[in-house]
Amino acid sequence: xxxxxxxxxxxxxxxxxxxxxxxxxxxxxxxxxxxxxxxxxxxxxxxxxxxxxxxxxxxxxxxxxxxxxxxxxxxxxxxxxxxxxxxxxxxxxxxxxxxxxxxxxxxxxxxxxxxxxxxxxxxxxxxxxxxxxxxxx
Numbered sequence: 807x808x809x810x811x812x813x814x815x816x817x818x819x820x821x822x823x824x825x826x827x828x829x830x831x832x833x834x835x836x837x838x839x840x841x842x843x844x845x846x847x848x849x850x851x852x853x854x855x856x857x858x859x860x861x862x863x864x865x866x867x868x869x870x871x872x873x874x875x876x877x878x879x880x881x882x883x884x885x886x887x888x889x890x891x892x893x894x895x896x897x898x899x900x901x902x903x904x905x906x907x908x909x910x911x912x913x914x915x916x917x918x919x920x921x922x923x924x925x926x927x928x929x930x931x932x933x934x935x936x937x938x939x940x941x942x943x
Contacts, residue, residue, distance in 0.1 A: 813853050814853060814854070817853075820846075825845050829849055875941050878938070878939055880932075880937045880938075882901040883901065884902055885901065887899070890936070897920075897924055899917065899935065917931025917934070
């Protein structure tokens, strides 16, 4: 079996027809209507993503958000304290190292879980704590 580097190098030698066949084999989707040079780049990305895991979920969401131009979510870095008043009570959430979220002396998996615990309803945690804002028109 060829290594990733060998597969990527082989793309340079493939004809347009071979590139299209390779695309369908690798992705299982319809070949996009792009030039052979662009298809080579896209196929190279797909091969690498398949071998190395691709983009993280957070990166995929961020790119989709930027493309839609509807909202923007800022990331909370370690050391960040988020403060939100809800029904007369002030709630302080701390983002610790490794992305650990602390509220009420407990660790939480996400800001959305904290927002749900505070409000009793489903909320977008980033929206609840002011990290997600509508993009300027």
